[in-house]
Amino acid sequence: MKKCPYCFEVLKEGSQKCPFCDQFIIDDLICVDYKSLEKKKCFFCGKRILKESRICKHCHQWLDRVSDASDTYDKIE
16 A cells, blocks of 8 residues: 555555645655554644644645644743
């Protein structure tokens, strides 16, 4: 099973753009034998997304921005 490297949703073979997160696939697809079941809430829109996701498939916000902002905040204090 091939997954998007950004939102971790299952993709069809040969996809150039993810239909879920709307990102062009420039990194390698992730190969796994199982479908992820664990979910979390998006920090930006509050909708449920896969736990491994780096981008929200609903609002298309990069979740890395939250951790970058918290790292910056920690350095200021």
